[in-house]
Amino acid sequence: MIHIFKSIDELANSLSVKVISLARESFRACSPFNIALSGGSTPGVLFENIASAIEDPGLWEEVNFFWVDERCVPPDHPESNFRMTDKSFFRPLSVSNTNIYRMMGEEEPHAEANRYEALLRSQLPAREGLPCFNLVLLGMGTDGHTASIFPDQMDLLHSGRICEVARHPETGQSRITLTGPVINNADMVCFMITGANKADVLASILDGEKGSEKFPAAHVNPQYGELEWYLDEKAAQFLKASGR
């Protein structure tokens, strides 16, 4: 399903309503809600929006926060995805540390990928032998990367592992990332994509153009769940598709 909004704020308003309602359902059912968060500027706007919309911070008691990917930097580093989420979401809502399972960017990358993989296997329900998230929030880069799966590391889409070490193609920065199979094992995957600089790649993917398979984001298609695209008008400006 494709949702198009005039602005990033309208997009964030709509998606935060969805995330809050999913969290509320889990709260009422006293069942855990396991969500995997991405980094980047677009998710940051969503987290600030959710934090400003919430009346009952206790809502998050049944929500467990995991990450889709993390830069291999300390948690207080300006590029840390955890730091961004902590500032924009966890601290304003006083989310308990017991609900937060961060990827430890300060650790040796391969050891941390192994640790986080074992954590996911112990904390999440499994489907087809893989951990199953209730919701995975993804962004997309201008090169069509998603999570930290970049176009020059497409093997991560079909890895036999749950977590792997990736490398940013320009900066060489090591990253910990979920792999394609666990992302596609989720009950729901929501992309948040804004900005004219992503419009070409996004149209190629959503209109199924020849050559779009070179973009990692084109390979996100949860086999048991829903795929939602939350877009602003700038990012959606070249779309022919009415839905997906």
Ligand code: 6PG
């Ligand atoms: C990261 C993200 C990455 C991000 C995209 C989009 O750690 O950088 O997980 O996949 O979501 O690069 O980022 P923007 O929303 O800032 O464009």
